[in-house]
Amino acid sequence: MKAYAFDYVRAKTLDEALSLLERAGDGGKLIAGGQSLVPALNLRLLGPKLLIDIAHLSELRGITNDESSIHLGAGTRHVELATSPLIGQHLPLLQTAIRHVAHAAIRNRGTLGGNLAHADPASELPACMIALEAVMHVVGPKGERHIDAADFFKGLYETALEADEILVRIAIARCPADTRFHFNELARRAGDYAMAGLAMVMHGTPGHGLRIRPVFFGIGDRPVLASQAARCLEQATHMMDALADAQQALLHDLQPQDDLQADPETRMQLAQVLLKRGLADLMAQGRG
Numbered sequence: 001m002k003a004y005a006f007d008y009v010r011a012k013t014l015d016e017a018l019s020l021l022e023r024a025g026d027g028g029k030l031i032a033g034g035q036s037l038v039p040a041l042n043l044r045l046l047g048p049k050l051l052i053d054i055a056h057l058s059e060l061r062g063i064t065n066d067e068s069s070i071h072l073g074a075g076t077r078h079v080e081l082a083t084s085p086l087i088g089q090h091l092p093l094l095q096t097a098i099r100h101v102a103h104a105a106i107r108n109r110g111t112l113g114g115n116l117a118h119a120d121p122a123s124e125l126p127a128c129m130i131a132l133e134a135v136m137h138v139v140g141p142k143g144e145r146h147i148d149a150a151d152f153f154k155g156l157y158e159t160a161l162e163a164d165e166i167l168v169r170i171a172i173a174r175c176p177a178d179t180r181f182h183f184n185e186l187a188r189r190a191g192d193y194a195m196a197g198l199a200m201v202m203h204g205t206p207g208h209g210l211r212i213r214p215v216f217f218g219i220g221d222r223p224v225l226a227s228q229a230a231r232c233l234e235q236a237t238h239m240m241d242a243l244a245d246a247q248q249a250l251l252h253d254l255q256p257q258d259d260l261q262a263d264p265e266t267r268m269q270l271a272q273v274l275l276k277r278g279l280a281d282l283m284a285q286g287r288g
């Protein structure tokens with residue numbers, strides 16, 4: 001199938017992209033790496049009148065840091081995140097996760113902003129953003145606003161972005177020095193979207209102010225912070241002693257969906273297995 005006819009403009013500045021988007025109204029659509037959008041156009045799932053190309057905007061590029069945070073331009077490509085020494089040093093979770101995102105050719109063009117705005121529930125990076133308590137910097141005709149990652153993903157391919165807004169930057173506060181990261185997913189084949197996945201960030205000591213954020217993806221219509229399971233683990237003196245209770249708490253935290261890949265019971269079991277493996281990995285990092 002071929003896409004419906006559309007006009008195309010390569011925006012030269014962020015302001016130009018914003019005004020084109022506002023003027024186009026419902027008929028306008030941003031394109032960054034095109035790795036999710038172009039298949040949707042070719043399948044005629046979408047029929048925008050105008051594509052606004054933001055792939056070359058300098059305002060969306062770059063990985064920088066300051067005293068308090070790491071800043072990721074929304075136009076940063078997956079491959080750039082995967083090879084950045086700064087990300088390797090401060091946010092290794094993202095580099096582990098990106099190895100599971102699609103294939104090399106897609107990672108060469110796909111962008112962080114496009115991935116997050118697309119909000120596929122089985123996508124790896126949205127879960128990482130919630131685990132890392134990232135803040136989305138968004139601009140629109142009314143100015144700039146900041147949205148916590150936990151409030152950004154609203155449902156199946158749905159975010160808190162308004163149609164006339166652009167995600168420009170993602171800010172992630174520097175993690176404490178004792179932070180441990182874990183990422184794992186279960187997919188039928190390497191490069192496929194996950195049937196279930198888990199991104200976890202933990203710091204502190206069990207029984208003494210431990211803080212843990214287990215975020216599951218590929219289970220429901222959006223990534224979910226398993227807050228009841230986290231509470232069980234945070235209150236335990238020995239984290240592995242609380243494993244069974246935390247696995248049980250997932251029954252309340254998660255609402256697994258039924259689809260061609262797996263039924264809800266299978267997904268719940270996969271989530272419980274992922275939690276067990278993830279905690280074992282976090283504990284092993286402490287011994288290492």
Ligand SMILES: Cc1cc2nc3c(=O)[nH]c(=O)nc-3n(C[C@H](O)[C@H](O)[C@H](O)COP(=O)(O)OP(=O)(O)OC[C@H]3O[C@@H](n4cnc5c(N)ncnc54)[C@H](O)[C@@H]3O)c2cc1C
Pocket residue numbers: 029030031032033034035036037038039054074075100101102103106109110111112113114115116117118120122123124125161165166167168191192193194
């Ligand atoms: C075969 C295949 C396998 C894949 N497997 C995976 C996978 O395992 N895991 C995974 O996470 N992804 C996967 N993807 C998707 C891939 O990661 C894409 O790179 C990503 O989802 C979209 O990034 P993009 O820059 O290409 O966005 P585009 O396709 O250009 O845009 C996607 C959407 O985001 C909007 N958008 C783009 N940039 C912005 C912005 N800055 N502000 C607001 N809206 C914006 C667009 O309007 C569009 O609606 C796969 C894709 C393919 C084709």
